[in-house]
Amino acid sequence: MAATPTAGSALGRYILVRFxxxxxxxxxxxxxxxxxxxxxxxPITASQGGRLSADELQRRITEAGYDRPVLVQYxxxxxxxxxxDFGTTISDNQPVIEVLGLYGGATLELTAYAVAIxxxxxxxxxxxxxxxxxxxxxxxxxxxxxxxYATPVFFAGLLLKLIFAVGLGWFxxxxxxxxxxxxEMRFAGESSxxxxxxxxxxxxxxxxxxxxxxxVLPSVALGLLTAGVFxxxxxxxxxxxxxxxxxxxxxSRGVRERRLVTxxxxxxxxxxxxxxxxxQVAMLLVGAVLTETTFEWRGLGxxxxxxxxxxxxxxxxxxxxxxxxxxxxxxxxxxxIAALIDPRVRx
Amino acid sequence: MSVPISSVGTAGAAPEHLGGRWxxxxxAPVVRQVRQSVGLQRGMLLAGIGLTTAFVLLAALAPLxxxxxxxxxxxxxxxxxxxxxxxxEHWFGTTVGGYDVLSRVxxxxxxxxxxxxxxxxxxxxxxxxxxxVSGYFGGWLDRVxxxxxxxxxxxxxxxxxxxxxxxxxxxxxxxxxxxLAAALSITVVxxxxxxxxxxxxxxxxxxxxxxDAARVLGTPHRRIMTRHVLRNSVRTLxxxxxxxASEAILTLAGLGFLGFGIEPTAAAEWGYDLQRAVADVTSxxxxxxxxxxxxxxxxxxxxxxxxxxxxxxxxxRLRSRTASAEVAGDVAETSVQxxxxxEDER
Numbered sequence: 084m085a086a087t088p089t090a091g092s093a094l095g096r097y098i099l100v101r102f103x104x105x106x107x108x109x110x111x112x113x114x115x116x117x118x119x120x121x122x123x124x125x126p127i128t129a130s131q132g133g134r135l136s137a138d139e140l141q142r143r144i145t146e147a148g149y150d151r152p153v154l155v156q157y158x159x160x161x162x163x164x165x166x167x168d169f170g171t172t173i174s175d176n177q178p179v180i181e182v183l184g185l186y187g188g189a190t191l192e193l194t195a196y197a198v199a200i201x202x203x204x205x206x207x208x209x210x211x212x213x214x215x216x217x218x219x220x221x222x223x224x225x226x227x228x229x230x231x232y233a234t235p236v237f238f239a240g241l242l243l244k245l246i247f248a249v250g251l252g253w254f255x256x257x258x259x260x261x262x263x264x265x266x267e268m269r270f271a272g273e274s275s276x277x278x279x280x281x282x283x284x285x286x287x288x289x290x291x292x293x294x295x296x297x298x299v300l301p302s303v304a305l306g307l308l309t310a311g312v313f314x315x316x317x318x319x320x321x322x323x324x325x326x327x328x329x330x331x332x333x334x335s336r337g338v339r340e341r342r343l344v345t346x347x348x349x350x351x352x353x354x355x356x357x358x359x360x361x362x363q364v365a366m367l368l369v370g371a372v373l374t375e376t377t378f379e380w381r382g383l384g385x386x387x388x389x390x391x392x393x394x395x396x397x398x399x400x401x402x403x404x405x406x407x408x409x410x411x412x413x414x415x416x417x418x419x420i421a422a423l424i425d426p427r428v429r430x
Numbered sequence: 431m432s433v434p435i436s437s438v439g440t441a442g443a444a445p446e447h448l449g450g451r452w453x454x455x456x457x458a459p460v461v462r463q464v465r466q467s468v469g470l471q472r473g474m475l476l477a478g479i480g481l482t483t484a485f486v487l488l489a490a491l492a493p494l495x496x497x498x499x500x501x502x503x504x505x506x507x508x509x510x511x512x513x514x515x516x517x518x519e520h521w522f523g524t525t526v527g528g529y530d531v532l533s534r535v536x537x538x539x540x541x542x543x544x545x546x547x548x549x550x551x552x553x554x555x556x557x558x559x560x561x562x563v564s565g566y567f568g569g570w571l572d573r574v575x576x577x578x579x580x581x582x583x584x585x586x587x588x589x590x591x592x593x594x595x596x597x598x599x600x601x602x603x604x605x606x607x608x609x610l611a612a613a614l615s616i617t618v619v620x621x622x623x624x625x626x627x628x629x630x631x632x633x634x635x636x637x638x639x640x641x642d643a644a645r646v647l648g649t650p651h652r653r654i655m656t657r658h659v660l661r662n663s664v665r666t667l668x669x670x671x672x673x674x675a676s677e678a679i680l681t682l683a684g685l686g687f688l689g690f691g692i693e694p695t696a697a698a699e700w701g702y703d704l705q706r707a708v709a710d711v712t713s714x715x716x717x718x719x720x721x722x723x724x725x726x727x728x729x730x731x732x733x734x735x736x737x738x739x740x741x742x743x744x745x746x747r748l749r750s751r752t753a754s755a756e757v758a759g760d761v762a763e764t765s766v767q768x769x770x771x772x773e774d775e776r
Contacts, residue, residue, distance in 0.1 A: 107577055107581070108577070108580065108581045108584065111577060111578055111581040111582075112581050112582075112585060115581075115582070115585075116593060119593045119594065119596075119597050120593065120596070120597070122597050217469065217470055221470075222470050222473075222474075225474075225738075226474075229731060229734050229735055229738060230727070230731060232676075232730075232734055233676060233680075233726075233727050233730035233731035233734050234723075234726075234727050234730075235680055235683050235684065235687070235701075235704075235723070235726055235727075235730075237684075237687050237704060237708075238704060238719070238723035238726060238727065241704065241707065241708065241711050241719045241723065242719075242720075242723070244711050244712070245711050245714075245716050245719070245720075249711065249712065249713075249714050250714075256712050257712070362584075365584060365585065365586040365587065366586075366587075368586050368589075369586045369587065369588040369589065369684070372588065372589070372688075373588075373684060373687060373688070376687070376688065377708060388688055388689070391592065391688060391689060391690075392689055396596065399592070399593075399596070400593075403589045403592075403593060406586055406589060407584075407585055407586070407589070410584055410585070410586060411584060414584060
């Protein structure tokens with residue numbers, strides 16, 4: 084890259100270039116999805132075929148414009164997305180963007196809890212594993228991390244359900260809140276999508292408790308999976324950082340090993356973790372889809388699974404594209420954060 | 431980044447060059463890593479190899495081991511009954527559909543192995559080929575392919591697999607149809623990983639002096655690509671293959687769990703069985719979820735242990751320190767991790 088006068092403009096330039104890179108990425112994703120979905124034929128036949136008469140089916144196809152040239156449809160689809168129009172679901176005739184508004188909050192709430200659990204568990208345990216490298220605590224933690232990775236999130240969810248909901252009865256089996264709590268929250272005003280916020284707004288402790296107890300099992304299931312990934316990342320990067328010259332220098336000055344891990348090596352070791360953690364957004368979303376299905380947590384993923392079972396491929400296409408855009412934008416934000424923390428990233 | 435070191439002349443490196451009948455075996459991918467590993471890493475690697483072998487054997491011997499067929503609901507003594515708890519006749523109980531859980535778990539291993547083998551083999555061939563051509567010739571095709579690969583790489587993998595499953599099979603199908611549909615859906619997800627790694631290696635290797643030498647001698651492109659470049663660009667592939675194999679099992683299970691599995695009458699698939707078990711769990715029936723779930727965990731765990739250990743052994747920073755003297759000749763190996771970060775900084 085050409086030399087730039089000041090650090091500030093280098094950063095701005097980096098952010099701009101990185102931002103512009105989103106466009107081809109999203110374009111490719113959107114096109115891929117379009118080509119794939121159109122390769123199966125038109126979505127009306129897919130969802131209604133066999134249920135409607137041939138004439139009726141043809142009428143609906145013409146009405147929706149699926150008999151026009153593919154390029155025209157493609158252009159319409161692209162311009163629609165630019166305007167924020169991701170199509171209208173066939174099964175319940177809802178704009179996909181509204182599905183996002185209705186259920187996006189639930190997914191965000193679940194992933195936020197899961198990430199919190201993952202950070203609280205994964206960071207310190209990863210440091211611990213690096214500190215005890217190649218000794219038994221490290222061995223145990225690594226096997227746990229691999230176990231967390233190898234366990235499908237829905238199986239973890241089912242196990243948690245069996246033990247803590249059905250067996251011990253500590254937590255509810257499924258859902259986001261009991262009916263009574265939902266009615267109470269409805270009275271408190273328009274939903275923000277985040278049940279915890281809604282519950283606090285009612286000002287009643289039992290509602291908050293109800294919402295939280297519903298969130299525990301799904302969050303732990305998704306959080307444990309993510310914690311395993313974090314643990315691995317932190318351990319690997321911490322070990323690499325502990326081997327660098329400046330840490331050796333500190334070590335030779337008599338700084339304790341424990342302090343090296345908690346103070347000296349922390350920041351440099353965590354920067355790559357942030358970058359790679361950003362790449363886990365896709366994994367987290369997939370995990371959320373499966374967790375929501377397991378716990379009937381009515382978020383985007385649960386909706387997606389519902390639309391899949393009724394073969395409403397317009398809705399599926401819309402939600403998938405939306406999730407892909409979310410992933411692309413999140414990756415961008417993570418890169419910007421990494422650039423803010425680490426000057427080397429800015430070239 | 432890494433400089434190929436032929437030999438450092440340490441005690442451990444020397445025997446590698448000596449002949450002998452079994453020399454090739456000692457240099458074979460996994461075998462060599464077992465030899466250079468020590469202590470904990472060796473334990474993890476061997477545990478992984480053991481679990482994976484058991485899983486493959488289970489799949490291969492399914493017809494002999496399984497007491498009943500995957501879609502069998504009754505025998506000479508009559509119908510199995512639905513949701514029966516584990517008993518002498520049905521060690522793992524029966525499902526809501528009246529199938530024998532033990533048999534479905536064993537037959538499920540066969541389905542999983544078939545899908546993993548087809549998916550990994552197909553993505554390996556296509557990904558390596560694309561990476562080789564793209565990295566070797568460069569130009570606009572290379573740039574487009576890199577962009578597409580990066581975009582697909584960032585795509586949530588299971589969602590992409592779902593879309594492909596819809597396209598390929600319309601969601602439902604017979605045994606071979608379902609296995610191929612699932613395998614191909616997973617293939618497309620994996621191609622970018624091989625593409626990226628091979629391409630970046632090819633770009634590095636093609637600027638080496640020996641490639642220039644071959645070119646000056648008038649060697650045709652195809653021969654340079656296969657003989658000189660490809661052979662020096664595939665060192666990290668065994669790691670990705672093992673890690674992908676476990677990911678393939680999990681993706682297959684995820685597909686099945688979301689209802690894109692293989693019809694229960696056609697073949698047994700663990701993810702599908704788990705989906706059917708969700709309702710059972712609520713009423714306290716544990717055996718229909720527990721056994722297929724554990725099967726997924728054990729299969730995925732075996733391959734992850736193997737892949738992780740191979741990855742660590744290939745990365746000099748992560749290799750157990752006591753092993754360093756013994757294998758100094760292999761320092762040139764880089765890990766998957768290092769390659770992906772390099773790619774991202776581009």
